[in-house]
Amino acid sequence: MTLRLFNTLTGEVDLLAPADGVALRMYACGPTVYDYGHIGNFRTFLQVDVLRRFLRLTGIKVRHVMNITDVDDRILHNAAEAGVSIREYTAVYEQAFFEDLEALRVERPEVMARATEHIPRMVELIQKLAAAGAAYQTEDGSWYFRLAAFPEYGKLSKKDLSGMEDGARVDLDEYEKDSARDFALWKAAKPGETSWDTAIGRGRPGWHIECSAMAMEYLGESFDLHAGGEDLIFPHHENEIAQSESVTHKTFARHWMHVRFLLVDGRKMSKSEGNFYTLRDLLLKGYKASAIRLALISVPYRHQFNFTFDGLIEATSAIERLRTFRERLRMGVFATGENPALQASAKKAQAEYLAALANDLNTAEARAPIFDLLRAANTAMDQGLLLAGDRDAILAVLASFDAVFDVLEDRDAEATRRALEWAVQAGRLSDVAPELLARQGLTDEAIDALVAERSLAKKQRNFARADQIRNELAEKGVVLEDSKDGVRWKRK
RNA sequence: GCGCCGGUGGCGAAGCGGUUAACGCGCAGGUCUGCAAAACCUGUAUACGCGGGUUCAACUCCCGCCCGGCGCUCCA
Structure with missing residues (x-):
């Protein structure tokens, strides 16, 4: 290559x-x-x-x-x-x-x-x-x-x-x-x-x-x-x-x-235009470092990239889907063996991914086969057709994707925490998004306690109280996910 | 002014002579759920700036125009 x-x-x-x-x-x-x-x-x-x-x-x-x-x-x-x-x-x-x-x-x-x-x-x-x-x-x-x-x-x-x-x-x-x-x-x-x-x-x-x-x-x-x-x-x-x-x-x-230079909202970024952002500005607004990374690299380097907050939100969603997918593969229990169709899909995705990058670092094109593979694998998992050997092959493709894109491992909370520490020390607290502050004010223990209370309420079929807790947490950026294995929560 | 780059569905964005015009986001249905959320699946009826031209065939090449951006000066 x-x-x-x-x-x-x-x-x-x-x-x-x-x-x-x-x-x-x-x-x-x-x-x-x-x-x-x-x-x-x-x-x-x-x-x-x-x-x-x-x-x-x-x-x-x-x-x-x-x-x-x-x-x-x-x-x-x-x-x-x-x-x-x-x-x-x-x-x-x-x-x-x-x-x-x-x-x-x-x-x-x-x-x-x-x-x-x-x-x-x-x-x-x-x-x-x-x-x-x-x-x-x-x-x-x-x-x-x-x-x-x-x-x-x-x-x-x-x-x-x-x-x-x-x-x-x-x-x-x-x-x-x-x-x-x-x-x-x-x-x-x-x-x-x-x-x-x-x-x-x-x-x-x-x-x-x-x-x-x-x-x-x-x-x-x-x-x-x-x-x-x-x-x-x-x-x-x-x-x-x-x-x-x-x-x-x-x-x-x-x-x-x-x-190539980037634009912000279709115009040249400049302090006088009021569309000038440092990385720290964005982190303090609550955007994730991984989303900023993905957004900034997803448009090939020779093309003009138009930076927008919508683009950051899109990148956040895309990363979330990829991370969830990898987690599903890692946690799933699969029968031994290989499904030839999935093996072929993985091989194809890997080849297309590398070829896209080898072609003048076409990062936009490189993303496509990864999502193609994601869809094929999810469908196979839904149908019980994904086997252990396929899981390994697909995880290997994700690993090479991440060797360049590096957005799958969630280290965002750490980057945000550091930005907040800096804001405090630099007297920039007024630039911090209120939601972010509210979010940070909530400890893991406090969330766990509320989640436990909600589970109990649910068991007693007190759905009003359960929903109240869920909404309360949602306002502070904590999303609850009920599953058969229990309740999972994550900070948005 | 001179030179260069770009204008693709609701949005972002690949492709660049003949393809079902990727992929992502969003949205709409469905599965699941106490209801949601999340996740997954499916769908998104004629999207290639405008006008000429070349060609059997153009989003893809050529010319002109409009719009955006960049360089010619410090700047990633």
């Missing part, structure tokens, strides 16, 4: 395989830790997670490097405003980012690299660029990349800059640059600003250089895949290519994957 993945560089769907035949070396642009992550950020990280999980499912090892941008204009500005060091400032958001990844079940990359811890590597790279005539220093001490030194500039974003005139676009404070499009490699220190004293002067790195330096540090001069949000194609990734290849004269990344 080989993955065919769209490659921004070639503009085609190309095979993706490790060049060394062993491990796929990939670099994915991580967060700038100046604020809490929003769902747009997480769509990208989640789609990259789908990629790496699928690779591993098909037996390919992954060496995945992600940068943490912990120095940039916004960080400098916000930290100064808060009167703390940039390290103190970013630590909060970096920690929050990791917690959010965990809530969303995003696997940790093999290497997480902070920009501030790789300054020497960036300096070295800039020195090499200077030696190659591709970098120059301006009067204020900043360093710029000379676009004219890299004729292939524009090959990723398919821009032809040859015809572009500099004149009209020169910013006043960039008058020193040779060409308006030359970009900063190193920014000279301004008074009071956090800076590093280095061989190329006192200052701080430009945005792009960190990725080139760290990717080469951990993956070598040439590696398999580079991924990120679509907005990074230009200028960020284009600049990375220019910086890196001007020094190495080797292809920087062979394959480039870009995740």
